[in-house]
Amino acid sequence: MKIVDEYPALELLKERGIPVVPVEIATTEAEALTLSSQLGYPVVFKISSEKVAHKTELGGVILNIKTPTEALSAWNTLMERAHKAGLSIPETLRGIAVQPMVKLESEFIIGATRDSAFGPIVMFGLGGIYTELYKDVAFRLAPVTPRQALGMILETKAGKILEGFRTGRRTDPADLVNTLVKVSEIMADKDEIKEIDINPFVLTQGRGIALDCLITYF
């Protein structure tokens, strides 16, 4: 079993036409500063390593970096944490992934798994810290049609967020539908993939994008 971490996983999603957050890898301090100003502050720095699937456990993510000074200090902090974890560029550390800070309006999970009896399955649910608690999820056998994907979204309480619950603003679910369809197609095409976990898939300013992803191969 092999887990593909965020950076290459997001690249794969992007190749398949799924909207993902812009992400660039910096291998030096100077590159990190250049990329930050190119992407535009505020930015997010993340340790990027194929050895690290769950970055937050290492303290490997620093959010909301607003200035070059903060960027330098974030760079140093992450490098220190990486070294403590035994990671170094280039062997075990790809570098620091630089992403623009995205204002989260709502968070979802889009996932897929391969069940021994049902084969490829696609999943949609509420994201964030209450995912496990509410189990507000919908499943379908993959691949799904756009209409079936929309049905999954509307079946969940998370779907109510799109209909404007509390905010009163309706959100076009097109990016969610498109992503569910594409993920279900990847899963149906590629038998070697065991799981895809896009968590979170966020809505921001009317668009949906994948912020993080893990892909598990057999």
Added chain:
Amino acid sequence: MKRDLSCLISTKGCAVIGASSNPQKAGYQVLQNMLCSGYPGRLVPVNPGGGEILGLKTSSSVSEIEPEIDMVIYTAPAGATPAVVADLTARMKTRNDIKALVCTAAGFKDAHTPEGLEYERMLTEFCNSYNIRMLGPNCVGLIDNPAKIDTTFIADITHIPGGISFVSQSGAIAAWLLMSWTGSPGQGVGFNRIVTVGNMADTDIIEAMEFAGKDDNTSALGMYIEGSPEARTLVEKAGKITREKPVVILKVGRSEEGAAAASSHTGSMAGSDLLYNAAFKQYGILRVNTIEELSDTLRLFDSFPLPSANRLFILTQAGGPGILCVDEVAGSGVFQSALIAQKNKDALREVLPRFASVCEPEGHADITAAANSEQHVKALEILLRDEQVDAVVFITTATLFLDLSDMAERMVRLRGGLRKEGIDKPILPVIISGNWVIPSRSILEKGGIPTYESPNRAVKALANMIKYSSFIQEENCNENS
């Protein structure tokens, strides 16, 4: 290539191994049921003791039977397998005429013993080498009303042809359903084909499902399943049947694999029971939770055409049961209240007792206990004729002064008359309650209108019908767009 399962119903000669003159033995009851079903072929009890059983001359072995034998029912103990296989092999070497074997005996793989496994292997190997199709072991076989065959030892079956077919991984669940039908107010429910699969040594649940579901005489297919390692194939093939006719599944048990399978969020919540729910929904397969819901839903499908939409009218003569009904309707989330025309509201007020409450709220009328049998049915007619009404739940509670039988007869006549005009909408009568109301329910059921024990059961069955109907409409819409 295996021959198809039609050999199970096209039989002209059937030998029953283990036939017995002792009514306490399955080998007696199987013969009895074959006779009751009106089996038109030659039925030969096989018993080394000789003589006659139930007026049929016995033969000491299958290989000695003179006429053609294309089906064998094996009811002897599993321990007889080596002798049975030897006898059948001798027959195949000389006559080569057996095409189907129904093994109702238990004690094979189901026994979880080395002998049991060996017997099952021997039997399966014999069937495979002569291209004989087998049901079981450890099943009750099949019933096909048009073909007049019943290999089961289920008690008290009423063999009335109808459109319901049922495929089961449990013989006892099939027995439960069939016996409950004989015990229903109409003393029988028409059905087409029942298939039980037991250990599935040859015929599995998926092939049995297609055998029953694709039959032209089947209008609605019911299933009892405990799970299948080929769950995906099962739902995909069931999904093809749902395009033609409803598939209603009582699914029990939970397989542990889903929960244990994965570590991510996705996997940790993909319990396979959830997956059955999701897959059933995706393919328009209806999942029911009880035998009662299974039976009510299948009978409703077999008795009425699909409603064109979900606009329901609740016609009740009693307050409390009507409110129970309203709660169940609201909880199901699939109905709309029928908004009938003003002229029909006026017509209802005209025919009903003065304290009747009409369309307050919409889609609901409380006609009060003062309503007589004629008023009940006149109100029903007004509703069924209204274009805004797709179905009516009709609730009445017996009183000593209400002539229920007259009401039931009028309802049956009303439906017959409306059908001639091209109006046939689901009517779900709930006549409360117990022994007193059985004669009127019997009139309705014999007249082709199933009745319900409670408003809740009626609404559950109708909700299933609406779900199926809207699935089919969406699918058709999608194909045409």
